[in-house]
Amino acid sequence: MSNVLTIRGLKVAAPNGNLLVDGIDLDLAPGEVLGLIGESGAGKSTIGLAAMGYGRGGCRIVGGTINIGGTSLMEGNRATRENMRGARIAYVAQSAAAAFNPAIRIGEQIVEGALYHGKMTRPEAEAWKLELLKTLQLPNPESFGDRYPHQVSGGQLQRAMVAMAMSCRPDIIVLDEPTTALDVTTQIEVLALLRSLIQRYNTSALYITHDLAVVAQIANRIMVLRHGKMVEEGTAEQVLEAPREEYTRMLVAERQGNLVGETANRQIGDVLLDVSGVHAYYGKTPVLDDISCNLRRGETLAVVGESGSGKSTLARAIAGLLPTSAGMISFDGRRLDRSYKNRSREELRRIQLVYQLPDVALNPRQTVGEIIGRPMKFYFGMHDVPKQKEVARLLDLIGLPQDFATRLPGALSGGQKQRVCIARALAAKPDLIICDEVTSALDPLVAEDILKLLKSLQQELGLSYLFITHDLGVVRRLADRTLVMQRGKIVEQGPTVEIFQPPFHPYTEELVTSVPELRRDWLDTVLAKRQQATA
Amino acid sequence: MIQLILKRVALGILTLLLVSALIFAGTQLLPGDVASAILGQNATPQSLAALRQDLGLDLPAWQRYLTWLHGFVTGDLGMSLANRQPVADLLWPRFGNTMALAAYAAIVSVPIAVLLGLAAAVRRGGMFDRGINIVALAFVSLPEYFLGLLLILFLSVQFNLLPSLADTYSGMNFGDWLRATTLPALTLVLVTVAQMMRMTRTAVLSVMDQAYVETAFLKGLRTKRVVLRHALPNAAAPIVNVVAFNIAYLITGVVLVEAIFNYNGLGRFMVDAVAKRDLPLVQAAAMVFGAAYVILNSVADIAAIALNPRLRHPR
Numbered sequence: 001m002s003n004v005l006t007i008r009g010l011k012v013a014a015p016n017g018n019l020l021v022d023g024i025d026l027d028l029a030p031g032e033v034l035g036l037i038g039e040s041g042a043g044k045s046t047i048g049l050a051a052m053g054y055g056r057g058g059c060r061i062v063g064g065t066i067n068i069g070g071t072s073l074m075e076g077n078r079a080t081r082e083n084m085r086g087a088r089i090a091y092v093a094q095s096a097a098a099a100f101n102p103a104i105r106i107g108e109q110i111v112e113g114a115l116y117h118g119k120m121t122r123p124e125a126e127a128w129k130l131e132l133l134k135t136l137q138l139p140n141p142e143s144f145g146d147r148y149p150h151q152v153s154g155g156q157l158q159r160a161m162v163a164m165a166m167s168c169r170p171d172i173i174v175l176d177e178p179t180t181a182l183d184v185t186t187q188i189e190v191l192a193l194l195r196s197l198i199q200r201y202n203t204s205a206l207y208i209t210h211d212l213a214v215v216a217q218i219a220n221r222i223m224v225l226r227h228g229k230m231v232e233e234g235t236a237e238q239v240l241e242a243p244r245e246e247y248t249r250m251l252v253a254e255r256q257g258n259l260v261g262e263t264a265n266r267q268i269g270d271v272l273l274d275v276s277g278v279h280a281y282y283g284k285t286p287v288l289d290d291i292s293c294n295l296r297r298g299e300t301l302a303v304v305g306e307s308g309s310g311k312s313t314l315a316r317a318i319a320g321l322l323p324t325s326a327g328m329i330s331f332d333g334r335r336l337d338r339s340y341k342n343r344s345r346e347e348l349r350r351i352q353l354v355y356q357l358p359d360v361a362l363n364p365r366q367t368v369g370e371i372i373g374r375p376m377k378f379y380f381g382m383h384d385v386p387k388q389k390e391v392a393r394l395l396d397l398i399g400l401p402q403d404f405a406t407r408l409p410g411a412l413s414g415g416q417k418q419r420v421c422i423a424r425a426l427a428a429k430p431d432l433i434i435c436d437e438v439t440s441a442l443d444p445l446v447a448e449d450i451l452k453l454l455k456s457l458q459q460e461l462g463l464s465y466l467f468i469t470h471d472l473g474v475v476r477r478l479a480d481r482t483l484v485m486q487r488g489k490i491v492e493q494g495p496t497v498e499i500f501q502p503p504f505h506p507y508t509e510e511l512v513t514s515v516p517e518l519r520r521d522w523l524d525t526v527l528a529k530r531q532q533a534t535a
Numbered sequence: 536m537i538q539l540i541l542k543r544v545a546l547g548i549l550t551l552l553l554v555s556a557l558i559f560a561g562t563q564l565l566p567g568d569v570a571s572a573i574l575g576q577n578a579t580p581q582s583l584a585a586l587r588q589d590l591g592l593d594l595p596a597w598q599r600y601l602t603w604l605h606g607f608v609t610g611d612l613g614m615s616l617a618n619r620q621p622v623a624d625l626l627w628p629r630f631g632n633t634m635a636l637a638a639y640a641a642i643v644s645v646p647i648a649v650l651l652g653l654a655a656a657v658r659r660g661g662m663f664d665r666g667i668n669i670v671a672l673a674f675v676s677l678p679e680y681f682l683g684l685l686l687i688l689f690l691s692v693q694f695n696l697l698p699s700l701a702d703t704y705s706g707m708n709f710g711d712w713l714r715a716t717t718l719p720a721l722t723l724v725l726v727t728v729a730q731m732m733r734m735t736r737t738a739v740l741s742v743m744d745q746a747y748v749e750t751a752f753l754k755g756l757r758t759k760r761v762v763l764r765h766a767l768p769n770a771a772a773p774i775v776n777v778v779a780f781n782i783a784y785l786i787t788g789v790v791l792v793e794a795i796f797n798y799n800g801l802g803r804f805m806v807d808a809v810a811k812r813d814l815p816l817v818q819a820a821a822m823v824f825g826a827a828y829v830i831l832n833s834v835a836d837i838a839a840i841a842l843n844p845r846l847r848h849p850r
Contacts, residue, residue, distance in 0.1 A: 052753060085755035103768040103844050113754040148848050164754075535771035 003027045003049060004069050004171045004204045005089070011063035012046050012228075014054060020046045020059060022228045028172065031202040035236065037212060037218030037251070039443035040414070043228035044208045048174040051206060052089050053081035069171055086113040091164035094177035096157040100149035106160050107145020114167045125167065132163040135200070136193050145492060154307075155186035162194060168202065176208045183470065184307040184514040191217060191516075192527055210443060212255045213516035216240055217523040224248050240518055254444045255518055268480070269297030272464050273318065273432055278327035280317050287313045288324070289488045295432070298458065300465040302479030303498065304472060304511065310488040311468045315434045318466065319353055332431070349379045352425035356437035358417035362409040368395075368420050369405030375427040394423045397460075415446035419453065426457070434466045439474060451478055472515050476500055484508050536846045540837050554825035555607070559600045561821075562814050575651060604622035613815035617808075622819045626804070630823060632703065633793075633800040636716055637785035640723035645778055648728045652735025652774075657762055659740060668736075671729035683722040683795040690718060701796040706763040719796040723789065727781040734777035738770035772839035779835035781792070787833075 006030035013020040021043040028034055036044040041216040044369040050061050053073040066073040068088055073081055085091075090113070093099040097290055110132070113123040120128060133141035136159040149157060158178060178194065195218050199207050209215050215222060215236070224241040224247065225229040232245045239451060243249045273295040278352045280288040287310050316322040316331055320340030329336045333352065337343050355361045362371060372391045373531050376382040382390060392402045398419040418438060425433050435454070439447035451474060457463060467479055475482055475496060483493040484502075484507065492505045499508060513526055587593050591602070606613055612622035655664045674682070691699040701715050742748065743766055751765040790802030801820055808816035840846055 049753075054753060082755045082757060083755055086753055091750070091753040093746060093750065095746065099750040101751070101765050101769070103842075112756075116754070116756060116760070148844050150845050151546040151848060211548065396774075491804070 002070075002490060004030050005206075006067040007047075007051065007064065008049055009064035010047065010061070010066065012043070012050050013062045014058075015058040015059055019062075020228050021050065024064075024225075024230060026051075026223070026230075028204045028206065029201075030062060030171070030204055032221065033205045033207055033219045035200060036206060036208045036213035036225060037210070037211060037215055037222055038225035038231075039445065041227070042225040044225050045176050046228075047225075048091070048176050048206050048208050052085050052091060054085070083117070086170070087117040087119060087168045088170050089172040089174065090168065090170040091174045092158075092161050092165045092176060092178045096161035097149065097154060097181075099161055100157060100164075102149055103506040104148075105145060105148055105203075106149060106152070106157075106192055107518070110160065110164045110167050112147060112167070113164070117168055119168045123294060127364060128169075129163065129167065132166055132371060133160075135197055136160075136163055137189075138163075155182055155190060158190055159183060159184075161383065162190075162197065166197070166201070166203070170203065172204045172206070174206045174208070177210070178207075178517065180209065180211070184472075184516075185306060186512055187214075188514045188517075188523070188526065192523060194218065195523070210483065211516065212240065212251055213518050213522070216518050216520050217516060218362050223252070236520060238325045240520070249443060252518065254448055266298055266459060267462065268299050269296070269462075272297045272299075273466070274328075274330045275314075275318065276328050278314075278324050278329060279321055280313060280324045287322075287488050288317060291317075291343070291488075293483050293488055293490070293493060295464050297431070297464055298462045299481065300458065300467055300479045302467045302469060302475040302482045303486035304469060304475055304482060305486060305491075305512075308487070309485040311470075311485050312436055313483070313488070315353070315436050315466065315468050319351060319434060345355070345379065349375075349428045350431045351434065352428050352430040352432070353434045353436065354418075354425050354438050356412060356440050357439070358421050359409075360416055361421055364409055366408075367405065368400075368407050368412070371409070371420060372405075372423045372427050375424060379428050385490070390427070394426055397426065397457070398423045413446075414442055415450060418442060418450055422450075422453065422457075426461075430463070432466065434468070436468045437470070440469070447474075461484050472500075472512060484511070536849075538848065539840050543833055543840065546822060547829050554829065555574065555604055555822060556600070558818050558821045558825065559596075559603060562818055563596060569827045604820065609817070612819040615813055615816050617811045617813040619815075622815050625675060625816065626801070626819050626823070628705075629799060629801045629804045632798065632801065633786060635712075636701075636720060636789065636798065636800060637782065639713075639716055640785050641782050643720065644724040644781070645731065646726045647724070647776075648731035649774065649776050652732040653727070653762060653767070655732070655736045656739035656743060656766075657758055659743075664736075667732070671732055674725050675729040675733075677726075678791075679722055679726045679845050680791045680795055682725055683719070683792055686718055686722055686764060687795070699796070701798040705801065714813050716798070719789075719792050719798055722792050722795075723785055727785065731774075731777050731781055735774050736768070737743040737772040739766050741767045752793065766769070768842070771842050775838045775842070776835045779831045779838075783828045783831040787828045 005026070008022060008028040010021055010024040010026070011019055014020050024043075026034070026047070034041060036047060038044045046056070046059060049056055051066060053061070053066060055061060061074065064074070067103045068084055071080065071084065071088075073084060100106065106128060111122070114125040114128065115526050116119040129145060130141055133144050138156055139160055144152075144160070152160070158181075175194065179190050182190060188333065188363070191214065197203070198218075198262065207219055219236050221234065222236050223233040223417055224239065226247055231247050232239065232243070234244075239248060239300070240252060240304060243252055271294050275294065276292045278288055278291040279286065290313060293301065303314060305311045313322060316326050320336065320338065320343055323338040331340075331347065336347060340348060356387055369388070369391050372394055373382070373387045376387050377389055388405070391405050395402050395404055400416060400419055400423075404412070404416075421438075438454075439450055453480065453523065454465065458465065465477070465478075479496045481494060482496045484491040484499065484505065486507055491507045492499065500512060504512060513529070518520060519525075568838040584593075591599060594602075603613065610623065612626060614620070615622050615625060652669055655667050689694045697718050698715055699718065701719050703712055705717055707715075731769045739762065743762075748761060748765055751761045756765075762802050787802075789800065790806060792798070793803045794806075801823065805817060805820035805824075808820065
């Protein structure tokens with residue numbers, strides 16, 4: 001059978017002329033799923049969009065051919081491409097919340113493509129929509145389409161986005177990180193539904209992701225990309241089990257992870273942070289319900305849970321950003337005021353925060369030196385030469401060259417920015433650093449380096465970490481103790497080794513088993529197990 | 536949402552009350568009073584006192600304010616001090632003239648501005664976008680009296696296409712009226728189009744960068760459909776706002792244009808009343824202007840609330 005998509009020698013250039021994709025060849029057979037794997041900047045999304053003849057943000061396709069079921073996209077005119085998009089090849093974005101128009105009902109947006117391209121009449125499109133919504137197991141499929149995007153949950157919206165892409169029964173569907181923004185427990189549902197949908201309608205797919213374990217569950221073939229070029233391509237088994245290239249081996253090794261809790265050679269001291277019976281509200285909604293935990297000197301406590309579980313809220317309460325309504329937080333034996341406004345400068349200095357998004361957390365108009373030097377001036381009154389020396393020392397410590405002090409954040413990569421954020425926290429010489437999803441926005445290999453850095457800093461400086469994350473792999477590698485939260489309550493807490501060993505707490509088990517593994521049969525096994533459990 | 540709208544309406548009423556108090560207080564601060572203005576140089580203290588009592592000027596200020604406000608709310612705008620006619624009879628015909636001119640200008644300028652703004656946004660960075668932006672900037676920078684005089688110079692003096700004086704009278708037929716008022720209306724159109732166009736362009740552009748617009752393009756929709764169906768509804772609130780603001784300007788800010796074209800509108804009427812120190816007239820005109828502003832701004836705010844799907848359809 002002939003391929004539904006054939007790409008030869010594809011080149012895509014950024015507006016400044018840099019090649020983002022350089023000479024990619026790609027074939028997709030009917031019903032086949034090709035996984036595109038790579039870190040950010042590898043060009044995987046660019047390839048997915050180029051397959052639709054589309055360049056994002058002024059990017060242009062400057063070379064190569066794209067052929068969809070016998071129609072050449074690049075030779076045709078604009079109308080040719082517009083007639084293909086949505087009808088023969090459709091797109092599912094990472095963030096359905098942003099990809100749905102907030103002012104139009106979901107159902108209307110789902111059927112729009114089919115009606116616009118004249119593929120179906122209104123009743124046909126409505127019937128097909130209903131079938132899709134049912135297949136995707138959305139609640140109340142008859143009335144689901146009457147709602148507006150802000151009225152449904154993230155996981156539901158992601159599934160609705162799949163329905164929208166399927167509206168014209170396309171040959172090919174481009175899935176651009178479709179589960180990355182979801183919680184692990186939601187991800188598993190969406191993943192299973194996507195796979196069965198693709199099989200049921202024999203749709204071909206380009207599955208774009210940075211997560212090897214996810215793609216292992218769904219792809220027939222995998223293509224590994226780096227810097228816009230192909231590293232290797234092969235069947236899923238071959239790439240995952242016998243990677244030929246060093247880069248692929250690194251990706252696989254990172255994902256397999258290693259269970260190390262090297263607490264042995266670290267000095268764990270007395271209790272530094274003590275939280276007891278803390279309650280907090282957003283308006284009238286309780287967000288923290290009777291939270292008690294403690295953290296000792298030199299220790300790492302991980303707080304895990306899905307979005308909405310209250311883990312970041314706990315961090316905000318400890319930092320005094322969200323005043324608590326009951327309970328007590330004490331630090332180094334002294335009670336902290338519920339609001340940061342009434343805490344002394346010394347108390348503020350000793351607790352520092354590092355955030356999820358380093359782009360947003362750094363002032364784009366200040367140099368790295370000014371950013372890191374600011375807490376030194378603020379807390380220790382340092383100026384001029386001593387400050388510059390201290391900035392240089394910290395840059396050494398976080399593994400960045402000293403001449404970075406004069407650069408602006410815009411000239412740094414994501415990982416480097418996060419290092420600067422860590423250096424800024426260290427500049428205050430804190431006892432406790434609250435790390436709020438510090439690696440979530442980073443590529444796996446970069447995240448790995450940041451975790452190593454945090455570990456070595458802890459060894460060297462005896463820091464305590466409160467580590468907030470949804471990534472259980474990170475927890476296993478870093479945390480001495482773990483606290484599992486759900487809907488503002490503590491589900492369980494204890495040494496990490498015990499938490500992640502059977503017998504599990506039911507909720508923890510759901511979390512643990514939802515984390516994708518590299519085994520190709522992982523999804524089937526988990527789904528089968530869950531079916532047994534409910535049966 | 537109903538609650539939000541009611542709140543906005545209440546706020547509008549409160550603003551109007553404050554405006555009325557300010558207007559009343561302001562006119563009280565003017566030196567001299569009407570009695571001495573009417574009687575002029577040869578007034579005796581006795582006749583002054585008699586006239587003051589007659590006009591109610593001897594009562595305390597707050598009492599006069601309440602009486603005036605009550606009259607205003609019930610439609611009694613008081614008597615003109617200068618020529619002893621009811622203010623309402625003098626004011627409403629002029630107000631009608633002003634509204635007619637504003638409507639003429641708005642009907643032309645709003646669609647043109649929105650369409651040009653959309654076109655500029657769609658062709659962002661292109662020749663059309665850059666050209667229209669320069670022209671718009673030029674018109675924004677020219678004061679309206681200068682623009683009006685230029686138009687008179689070219690369109691009536693040089694080519695004799697339109698009359699330079701906007702003479703209107705009751706019973707005039709519509710064609711003549713249009714011909715008489717086209718020059719002032721054109722001046723107002725040129726002054727207001729630029730700002731509305733630029734705001735429309737900005738509002739649409741900020742929406743065109745959103746992910747859902749990309750989604751619409753990736754569905755294979757043509758640009759026209761994407762802009763009208765997906766971008767415009769989300770850009771409507773700021774556009775409605777700037778349109779309301781400009782309509783308010785057309786009603787309240789046209790004094791200079793009326794003066795240039797000798798148009799018998801409310802702005803000129805008010806300036807004349809100030810010159811004659813005819814306080815009830817000034818107060819009434821100021822109140823009408825204030826009300827127009829407050830009402831139009833409230834309408835814009837309420838429209839913005841009503842256009843927000845999150846407020847219209849809560850979870």
